Amino acid sequence: MSTSEVVAATVSDSALDTETAYTGVWTPEAGAVVTFSGIVRNHDGGKDVRSLGYSAHPTATAVISAVAARIAAKYDGVRIWAAHRTGPLEIGDAALVAAVASAHRGTAFAACSELVDTVKAEVPIWKEQVFADGTVEWVGVSNAPA
Numbered sequence: 001m002s003t004s005e006v007v008a009a010t011v012s013d014s015a016l017d018t019e020t021a022y023t024g025v026w027t028p029e030a031g032a033v034v035t036f037s038g039i040v041r042n043h044d045g046g047k048d049v050r051s052l053g054y055s056a057h058p059t060a061t062a063v064i065s066a067v068a069a070r071i072a073a074k075y076d077g078v079r080i081w082a083a084h085r086t087g088p089l090e091i092g093d094a095a096l097v098a099a100v101a102s103a104h105r106g107t108a109f110a111a112c113s114e115l116v117d118t119v120k121a122e123v124p125i126w127k128e129q130v131f132a133d134g135t136v137e138w139v140g141v142s143n144a145p146a
Helices: 018-025 060-074 105-122
Strands: 005-012 032-039 047-056 079-085 087-089 094-102 125-131 136-139
Touching: 005 018, 005 060, 018 032, 018 079, 018 094, 032 105, 047 079, 060 079, 060 105, 079 105, 094 105
Parallel strands: 005 079
Antiparallel strands: 032 094, 047 087, 047 125, 079 094, 125 136
16 A cells, blocks of 8 residues: 655646745655756757747646656655646746655655656647747657647
């Protein structure tokens, strides 16, 4: 029997922050809370990024919830919080925030790392980057539902 819990797993157009994630997962039993914040940067692939936005398939919330549940089932005793942002974002905004609490740091680090990697690989969210030279690139289209 797993004693893990998914506190939150969502896709939202609202601003994200690690403090909310941390507060959501921490309990007095937690000896470790690992947080991750994927921040919008001003460059990619050697090019300056002027703006970007994220779009999500209607199933994205269900998929991120399923991913979080799978990670919770794999790592006993963890509490998980994960959210991905959609819409237009500015340089410095958080696009993906995750937190995992556990009694021990090794479990928290492993679960958080796997959570972030799996969200990025499986959740149908696409990033449109507009570069300073006027070119546009879509990222993540390989995880589109059939």
